[in-house]
Amino acid sequence: MSSDASDHSRFSVLSWNQVQRLDSILGEPIPIHGRGNFPTLSVQPRQMVQVVQEHLEQRGVTIRDVRLNGSAASHVLHQDTGMGYKDLDLIFGVSLKDDHAFRLVKDVVIDCLLDFLPVGVSKERISPLTLREAYVQKLVKVCNDTDRWSLISLSNNTGKNVELKFVDTLRRQFEFSVDSFQISLDSLLLFDRCSETVMSESFHPTVMGESMYGDFQEAMGHLCHRIIATRSPEEIRGGGLLKYCHLLARGFRPVCEAEMKSLQRYMCSRFFIDFSDIGEQQRKLEAYLQNHFAGMEHKRYECLMTLHHVVDESTVCLMGHERRQTLSLISMLTLRVLAEQNAIPMVTNITCYYQPAPYVRDINFNNYYLAHVQPPLVHYSNTHQTWLPCS
Secondary structure, three states, X not given: OOHHHHHHOOEEEOOHHHHHHHHXXXXXXXXXOOOOOOOOEEEOHHHHXXXXXXXXXXXXXXXXXXXXXXXXXXXXXXXXXXXXXXXXEEEEEOOOOOHHHHXXXXXXXXXXXXXXXXXXXXXXXXOHHHHHHHHEEEXXXXXXXXXXXXXXXXXXXXXXXXXXXXXXXXXXXXOXXXXXXXXXXXXXXXXXXXXXXXXXXXXXXXXXXXXXXXXXXXXXXXXXXXXXXXXXXXXXXXXXXXXXXXXXXXXOEEOOHHHHHHHHHHHHHHHXXXXXXXXXXXXXHXXXXXXXXXXXXXXXXXXXXXXXXXXXXXXXXXXXXXXXXXXXXXXXXXXXXXXXXXXOOOOOOEEEOOOOOOOOOHHHHOOEEEOOOOOOOOOOOOOOOOOEOOO
């Protein structure tokens, strides 16, 4: 296949039903929850994009394009994915040639939050630092030879964060084929600004989708039939292991069992490279469970059990005690999930090998033997870093 044909196969025009779902997602108000006494902001994604675009252009920043990414894009393309979507990932293509450009983008986004404060709130005394502490959950900056991008994640208590990613270069933009889709928003946003006619099946903008995995129709087949496939697995970062177990827990299955055995070893190795300390592992696992299972808490248990099996079966890069320590951590989190769901089985003579979460009272465990194994417990600080490393 020629290079041009291969490039062409990456793209597809969205159907009317897909455009309708995209329009609905962009118009659905999402609450951005403020810390402390700060009010909740009600933000439509299309409004956020338009305000950020306008402010950046006023500061001389050219935006190449704006795209919807991740699980929300997959939901637009195929509503019955079994994955749903939580975060709303919006990608702005910009030039980030130096630290000044990174700071400018961050300052502009935080300044844009003033536009969404409720009527009657005095804005004059609210500093950018105060806005950041009140509404920004995470700031990420990546600047190296292959990747230049930043991420600003706005807080939502249900895990449905609005994530604004500003990308100059990014070597790998997906983990598996089913989350490799990006949808260009430029034509739809232009239609909003220029057309006074309501969209219909016979009159709507042409919206393009792209699969960063490669062949769009192949990736769509994987999405529709719940198949796990990827390319260049050695490039997947440590968090890919959790996404893989999440997909398994949602009923997705590997395209090839033999290849997946190799993939699992890659992902386990990378997970322990990126999160070598047991405290880092606990923070990552707890954050993933919090952010990806809001409203679907029953799936946390399945995901953790799957993770335990994969780590137990595929980890070859750890010393024995390190491996046991990680398995102990996963088991402790699994028991915590069961306790939170009041799903501890009410039978006698059950042996529990790991210490339960500290807030679980002994009264709930009268029939359990608790071995003296203490998994690490991490104490969190209330301070927030200006930038977090990519994970």
